[in-house]
Amino acid sequence: MNLIEESFQKKEEKKKKRTTGIILGAIIFLVLIIIGIASYLVYIESTTMKVLLDGQSNDKLKQILLFENDGTIYAPIKEIASYFGYNSYNGEYTQRSEDQSKCYVQSDNEVANFSLNSNTIYKLDLTTGTDNYENVYVDDPVIAKNGILYASSEAIEKAFNVSFQYDQDRNRVYIYTLPYLIQSYSSTILDYGYTAISEVFANQKAVLQDMLVVTKGENEDVYAVIKTDGTTVLEPKYDEITYLPETGDFKVTTNGKVGILGSNGSTKVQIMYDSIDLMDSDAKLYVAENDGKFGAIDFNGNVKIYIENDEIGMDISPFEQNNIKNKYILAGNLIPARKGELWGLYDKNGNLVVDYNYDSFGYIANTSKDALNLLVIPDYNVLVACKDDKYTLLNSVGKQLFQGPVADDIYMTISGGQRHYYITANNQTMDAETYLKNIGVSKSNQSPTGNSTANTSNTSSNSTNTNMQSNQVNTEGQVQENNGEQNQENNQQGEEQVQEQQNQEQQIQQ
Numbered sequence: 001m002n003l004i005e006e007s008f009q010k011k012e013e014k015k016k017k018r019t020t021g022i023i024l025g026a027i028i029f030l031v032l033i034i035i036g037i038a039s040y041l042v043y044i045e046s047t048t049m050k051v052l053l054d055g056q057s058n059d060k061l062k063q064i065l066l067f068e069n070d071g072t073i074y075a076p077i078k079e080i081a082s083y084f085g086y087n088s089y090n091g092e093y094t095q096r097s098e099d100q101s102k103c104y105v106q107s108d109n110e111v112a113n114f115s116l117n118s119n120t121i122y123k124l125d126l127t128t129g130t131d132n133y134e135n136v137y138v139d140d141p142v143i144a145k146n147g148i149l150y151a152s153s154e155a156i157e158k159a160f161n162v163s164f165q166y167d168q169d170r171n172r173v174y175i176y177t178l179p180y181l182i183q184s185y186s187s188t189i190l191d192y193g194y195t196a197i198s199e200v201f202a203n204q205k206a207v208l209q210d211m212l213v214v215t216k217g218e219n220e221d222v223y224a225v226i227k228t229d230g231t232t233v234l235e236p237k238y239d240e241i242t243y244l245p246e247t248g249d250f251k252v253t254t255n256g257k258v259g260i261l262g263s264n265g266s267t268k269v270q271i272m273y274d275s276i277d278l279m280d281s282d283a284k285l286y287v288a289e290n291d292g293k294f295g296a297i298d299f300n301g302n303v304k305i306y307i308e309n310d311e312i313g314m315d316i317s318p319f320e321q322n323n324i325k326n327k328y329i330l331a332g333n334l335i336p337a338r339k340g341e342l343w344g345l346y347d348k349n350g351n352l353v354v355d356y357n358y359d360s361f362g363y364i365a366n367t368s369k370d371a372l373n374l375l376v377i378p379d380y381n382v383l384v385a386c387k388d389d390k391y392t393l394l395n396s397v398g399k400q401l402f403q404g405p406v407a408d409d410i411y412m413t414i415s416g417g418q419r420h421y422y423i424t425a426n427n428q429t430m431d432a433e434t435y436l437k438n439i440g441v442s443k444s445n446q447s448p449t450g451n452s453t454a455n456t457s458n459t460s461s462n463s464t465n466t467n468m469q470s471n472q473v474n475t476e477g478q479v480q481e482n483n484g485e486q487n488q489e490n491n492q493q494g495e496e497q498v499q500e501q502q503n504q505e506q507q508i509q510q
Contacts, residue, residue: 051173053083054180065173066150072140073166073173074150077114081105084160084177093124094323097417103149105159109201112159114149117141121159122325127201131316133325134246135281161205181207185228189214192230198223198241206243211263213241213250225250225263234261246281247299260286260301269301279313279328279335283348287312287328296335296350304350311338319362319375321412331381332444333396336361345383345398353398360386363410367424371411377421380436381444384410393432401439
């Protein structure tokens with residue numbers, strides 16, 4: 001090989017190496033671009049908001065959620081209901097209407113009622129046959145957007161019995177329904193030595209607090225409570241266990257006796273009663289029964305009303321139009337109790353405020369096709385009471401609002417969706433709300449210890465004088481001098497109001 005050929009060969013080799021280097025560099029560059037694009041796509045994917053329902057991404061559900069700047073999530077109540085197997089309607093469950101400021105959702109097991117601007121959701125378990133509602137409180141009230149009611153994620157979680165979690169770091173919303181969670185743990189509990197998860201609807205709600213009511217034995221011989229990780233809460237030795245969602249405790253039965261145990265295994269109420277039912281979670285009271293007699297105990301097992309009554313609470317089914325949500329507590333504070341044929345009233349502290357003098361509570365309409373049964377006038381927290389086929393009104397501390405049961409009828413009508421209340425006495429009828437206002441009874445949201453009494457002429461007069469005085473006080477609390485003409489006009493109005501009230505009382509008493 002001569003020098004020319006050798007030089008040419010070396011040039012060719014260098015050229016091949018350079019070409020190979022360029023190709024390798026291009027390949028590496030392309031690989032880096034591909035990796036970069038893939039990484040970017042992964043990043044975009046990881047930072048894009050996703051809503052997962054029972055483990056599956058759901059873009060339609062994501063589109064209906066509203067994300068506020070403070071991290072609160074809202075959802076349209078009626079629209080989201082369909083994702084959880086609920087039907088939805090305007091109005092209220094016991095007061096069917098097209099009122100768009102209220103709505104309710106309903107499944108086979110439960111009803112939940114929502115109202116605009118309210119922080120309370122009223123839930124009714126349809127599987128137990130009870131008339132008592134569960135009061136569920138949330139931090140953020142129901143709001144309206146473009147005429148549509150929205151509830152916060154907390155309200156959605158509690159109303160629909162779902163787990164609703166928002167992971168802001170991962171930009172993910174995880175929603176798990178109750179049936180999905182129960183199904184997920186159904187096989188897991190076998191590894192812990194248990195037979196099955198309780199099929200009772202209330203018991204299944206315990207999974208939302210990371211607990212499970214389970215059975216053990218081939219024929220479901222005993223009940224227990226475990227955490228979802230298998231840790232024992234209540235040992236498998238009870239004949240029956242019922243989860244109480246309102247309190248987070250468990251009602252247990254053994255050898256025919258019932259008690260209340262806490263979620264930490266502590267004894268809240270001794271296992272010594274024939275039956276225990278929740279009276280009211282706000283008042284922290286249970287109805288307890290022994291040997292066919294009833295009373296009330298608090299959440300710590302202390303007796304508040306002696307267990308000596310033939311009945312605590314009353315049948316509210318004839319008063320469906322009254323929209324009463326608790327048969328044990330009426331007019332906000334009164335607990336009806338019966339001994340023999342007569343009824344009395346206790347307050348929520350267990351004090352007897354009305355002796356056992358009345359034949360019944362409530363009015364059953366029988367004089368007019370337009371008259372409806374009436375138990376309470378809810379806006380004023382007053383109760384209808386009956387003695388010897390005559391009626392009276394009692395306020396929330398049990399005081400009569402006119403002397404003795406003398407009215408022939410105290411009833412309700414509904415016209416144009418509006419409720420009206422009337423008192424009939426001596427063949428004359430007056431508007432019950434007008435009467436209540438004239439005797440100084442204000443609308444509800446007052447303390448049950450308010451001063452609405454039977455002898456009300458002074459109440460009305462004092463109320464008028466109070467209003468007159470308040471008009472004479474400026475914002476700094478200093479008394480202003482009104483001219484004589486204004487004082488004379490105010491006095492005349494007060495006298496007219498007192499005279500009208502006295503006329504109404506005489507009409508009732510005659």
